[in-house]
Amino acid sequence: MTKRIVVDPITRIEGHLRIEVIVDENNVIKDAFSSSTLWRGLETIVRNRDPRDAGFLMQRICGVCTFSHYKAGIVAVEKALGITPPLNAILTRTLMNIALFLHDHAVHFYTLHGLDWCDITSALTANEKKASELAFKYTKNPIYTGEDELKAVKERVSNFVKQGSLGPFANAYWGHKTYRFTPEQNLIVLSHYLRLLEVQRVIAQMMAIFGAKNPHPQSLTVGGVTCIMDITDPSRLGEWLTKYKEVADFVNRAYWADIIMAAEAYKGEDSVLKGCGLTNFLSFQEIQVGPDEWLLSSGIVKNGDLSKVYEVDTDKITEDATHSWYKDNGPLHPYDGETNPNYTGFVDGVSIGIDGKEVKTPLINENGKYSWIKSPRYDGEPMEVGPLASVVVGYAKKNPYITAVVDEFLAKTGLTPAHLFSTLGRTAARAIECKVIADYGIKAFNALVENLKTDKNTCAPYSIDKEKSYKGYFIGNVPRGMLSHWVRIENGVIKNYQAVVPSTWNAGPIDQNGKKGPYEMSLIGTKIQDLTQPLEIIRHIHSFDPCIACAVHVMDTKGNKLSEYKVQPSASGLR
Numbered sequence: 289m290t291k292r293i294v295v296d297p298i299t300r301i302e303g304h305l306r307i308e309v310i311v312d313e314n315n316v317i318k319d320a321f322s323s324s325t326l327w328r329g330l331e332t333i334v335r336n337r338d339p340r341d342a343g344f345l346m347q348r349i350c351g352v353c354t355f356s357h358y359k360a361g362i363v364a365v366e367k368a369l370g371i372t373p374p375l376n377a378i379l380t381r382t383l384m385n386i387a388l389f390l391h392d393h394a395v396h397f398y399t400l401h402g403l404d405w406c407d408i409t410s411a412l413t414a415n416e417k418k419a420s421e422l423a424f425k426y427t428k429n430p431i432y433t434g435e436d437e438l439k440a441v442k443e444r445v446s447n448f449v450k451q452g453s454l455g456p457f458a459n460a461y462w463g464h465k466t467y468r469f470t471p472e473q474n475l476i477v478l479s480h481y482l483r484l485l486e487v488q489r490v491i492a493q494m495m496a497i498f499g500a501k502n503p504h505p506q507s508l509t510v511g512g513v514t515c516i517m518d519i520t521d522p523s524r525l526g527e528w529l530t531k532y533k534e535v536a537d538f539v540n541r542a543y544w545a546d547i548i549m550a551a552e553a554y555k556g557e558d559s560v561l562k563g564c565g566l567t568n569f570l571s572f573q574e575i576q577v578g579p580d581e582w583l584l585s586s587g588i589v590k591n592g593d594l595s596k597v598y599e600v601d602t603d604k605i606t607e608d609a610t611h612s613w614y615k616d617n618g619p620l621h622p623y624d625g626e627t628n629p630n631y632t633g634f635v636d637g638v639s640i641g642i643d644g645k646e647v648k649t650p651l652i653n654e655n656g657k658y659s660w661i662k663s664p665r666y667d668g669e670p671m672e673v674g675p676l677a678s679v680v681v682g683y684a685k686k687n688p689y690i691t692a693v694v695d696e697f698l699a700k701t702g703l704t705p706a707h708l709f710s711t712l713g714r715t716a717a718r719a720i721e722c723k724v725i726a727d728y729g730i731k732a733f734n735a736l737v738e739n740l741k742t743d744k745n746t747c748a749p750y751s752i753d754k755e756k757s758y759k760g761y762f763i764g765n766v767p768r769g770m771l772s773h774w775v776r777i778e779n780g781v782i783k784n785y786q787a788v789v790p791s792t793w794n795a796g797p798i799d800q801n802g803k804k805g806p807y808e809m810s811l812i813g814t815k816i817q818d819l820t821q822p823l824e825i826i827r828h829i830h831s832f833d834p835c836i837a838c839a840v841h842v843m844d845t846k847g848n849k850l851s852e853y854k855v856q857p858s859a860s861g862l863r
């Protein structure tokens with residue numbers, strides 16, 4: 289007999305995500321459904337606006353990857369108008385992008401995903417001296433793991449416990465059988481977790497040096513950048529460099545070391561090494577470090593076959609809304625995409641409650657529409673995007689930066705390339721991408737300094753002809769994967785705008801052909817140890833770093849009521 293488990297909301301992500309799974313008599317997941325339960329949006333808000341404002345408005349899609357949608361909105365309009373920004377502008381944008389990637393990846397591993405790997409309560413039983421010595425096993429020069437530092441960390445968290453509360457660490461599945469770190473390993477990660485909170489501030493400052501503020505920087509403009517006083521001021525450049533080095537140091541001596549340690553500790557945990565289910569990967573070049581050089585590569589790997597990489601053809605991108613709460617079903621190419629809501633709600637059903645007993649619960653109607661997220665497809669096929677895709681594509685293409693770091697990871701952990709197609713691989717891939725940027729992002733800085741010696745251009749001139757129609761797009765990679773923005777301009781204003789976002793690719797529901805996307809596929813086949821504590825579900829889903837604000841990003845322009853629905857956070861079947 290099958291049972292249904294509902295996890296809603298998935299916490300420690302951005303936005304509102306619900307996961308439902310159906311397990312068999314052995315608690316193995318046989319089917320899975322991913323649903324975004326909140327709708328918002330920006331694609332309609334930019335219609336009839338001045339195209340020069342698209343980037344400023346589109347960056348409000350999200351409070352996390354704000355720079356991504358800002359740059360995408362600016363570049364899509366530049367492409368439409370036929371503008372090539374000067375190299376100084378391109379490289380300055382890269383310096384800001386480097387800050388974004390370093391921020392999102394490090395924050396994801398520690399603040400959002402770390403507690404799926406690290407059992408805080410176990411850390412409190414660790415021997416600090418042993419832990420301090422152990423840290424040298426994973427890096428030659430560990431950081432924040434001195435015996436005294438670890439003692440202070442233990443004391444700090446123990447004080448929470450003494451007050452009868454774990455504070456920010458309350459309500460997790462502590463003691464779960466699938467946690468694999470020793471108490472000492474847990475203490476090392478806990479120390480880095482707390483230190484990351486300070487490093488996060490430094491990275492935000494990195495963004496603000498050229499972006500004026502963070503989040504939602506302000507210095508990109510159609511044609512180039514406006515921060516000319518900052519990029520031509522050696523002290524501002526020096527400030528960026530100092531912060532970059534500090535963060536790169538944390539990435540190498542803490543994050544990277546912890547990932548190597550996690551791979552060693554979790555090698556025997558089947559639930560994290562279980563295959564992805566879907567092994568199609570799609571990625572696009574990003575982090576431009578010179579006139580014609582990028583750190584991340586474009587391409588497609590199909591069915592996990594690393595021997596062949598296909599080129600990306602943007603005509604083959606579509607969005608399907610068959611099971612999404614929109615009027616159309618699609619699939620439509622984003623130039624012709626539509627954004628008209630059609631909320632159909634949930635159906636009555638039964639799930640397993642937090643006490644392990646059956647309870648009446650509103651359930652996803654998998655035969656109808658069940659998510660605010662659409663289902664992007666490439667040539668009709670679902671694709672995983674994100675750091676795992678960028679690492680798989682880069683490795684298959686023999687990108688020298690990716691290859692160097694992947695080879696180091698495999699050599700240090702004894703894992704094989706096939707192991708990358710897993711939840712552990714996805715989590716490691718984010719660290720691999722982060723290390724590539726921490727180790728080689730300096731190339732963009734050096735190229736900018738060099739170029740500024742002979743070229744002070746920061747913005748390309750252009751004009752908009754109101755009699756003409758234009759269309760253009762941005763395509764590139766952002767921290768959670770491949771992002772594209774598509775704009776049509778008529779009569780000098782935006783006629784249609786569509787964003788096809790990384791978390792949409794990964795979290796979307798079933799398409800018209802019944803094909804599932806990466807979230808749903810990654811869950812199928814997982815055995816859940818304890819139905820009342822589905823840590824395995826959360827770990828798989830967190831490994832994608834969901835951002836549901838990005839994934840949905842649609843709303844009415846005038847604040848009109850579009851549909852009405854009730855959220856039932858206290859229903860006993862929900863977690």
Ligand code: NFE
Nearest residue numbers: 350353767768791835838
């Ligand atoms: Ni809201 Fe985003 C990134 C974009 S996620 S965080 O990275 O675009 O899909």
Ligand code: MG
Nearest residue numbers: 331786787788
């Ligand atoms: Mg969209």
